[in-house]
Amino acid sequence: MELTNGERVEGKRFISNIHPSNTLDMVEPGKIRKAYSTRIHNLENTSSVFILNIVLKPKTLKYRNCNIYHYKNPDVWNTLNYNEDNWPLGYALFFPVSRQDEEYAESLTIMAYMKYEDVAPWEFSFHTIPHHRTNRGEGYEDFKSRKAEKLINELEKKNPRTKRQNQIIQYFYSFDLQRLYRH
Numbered sequence: 001m002e003l004t005n006g007e008r009v010e011g012k013r014f015i016s017n018i019h020p021s022n023t024l025d026m027v028e029p030g031k032i033r034k035a036y037s038t039r040i041h042n043l044e045n046t047s048s049v050f051i052l053n054i055v056l057k058p059k060t061l062k063y064r065n066c067n068i069y070h071y072k073n074p075d076v077w078n079t080l081n082y083n084e085d086n087w088p089l090g091y092a093l094f095f096p097v098s099r100q101d102e103e104y105a106e107s108l109t110i111m112a113y114m115k116y117e118d119v120a121p122w123e124f125s126f127h128t129i130p131h132h133r134t135n136r137g138e139g140y141e142d143f144k145s146r147k148a149e150k151l152i153n154e155l156e157k158k159n160p161r162t163k164r165q166n167q168i169i170q171y172f173y174s175f176d177l178q179r180l181y182r183h
Helices: 020-026 034-042 116-122 136-160
Strands: 048-056 067-071 090-094 107-114 167-173
Touching: 020 136, 020 167, 034 048, 048 136, 090 136, 107 136, 136 167
Parallel strands: none
Antiparallel strands: 048 107, 048 167, 067 090, 090 107
């Protein structure tokens, strides 16, 4: 593989964090079967997820050796039919295993479906992690903060002590903007 600065990197496997269609566009013609490439290029883009990683105060929430899937409606396959007011219609809650304490959770991860329309204003934006460059603006940060607060509010409905007892030290959010659309 040749990088933009001309440096060549060799390997048997490479991991891509962009849309599969975009990845295939970067592969030398003839290296991938045409039928596979055509099928990927013709797939309809689907949903992605908003991911919220929460750091908890020590010894405030018991560890649960399970994942929790919560839905507001009985139709679990309908979680993408939301609007700004009722998002999220469902979420998945994960308790990562702690190396420090088997009895209490150190963190939580919450994932909720999200549609392309939610991030359409930033379709042609960029964020380069190694260089910490972005052109997405404050609206983008506000959007992510709003989504994070909504997820925390939903979590609090099932676990009312989450905010009241100040179990949350901080949180980080992410979503795969590249999986929601292709250039």
